[in-house]
Amino acid sequence: MERQKLWEELNSLPMEAQQQAVDFIAFLKQRYGNTSGKTRRKTVDLSEEKFIGMWSDREDMEDSSAWVRDVRKREWRRL
8 A cells, every 4th residue: 555545545534543643553563673774773781880789788688579569558558
């Protein structure tokens, strides 16, 4: 389908359907990547990032799952 015809078809849809088409295109781009020929971003070695290990000296973070459970219990009681 030529681009002009595709554009006309998209514009003929109700706004909700247009948004669904846009969302679907975003999904396809995420799934198949950007094939427009643009270079992809360089991957970063996370071990070199400053934030990795920033809480390594916190004793309450030794078991992060337990910490999250405790915070949720405290905070959710307030609701």
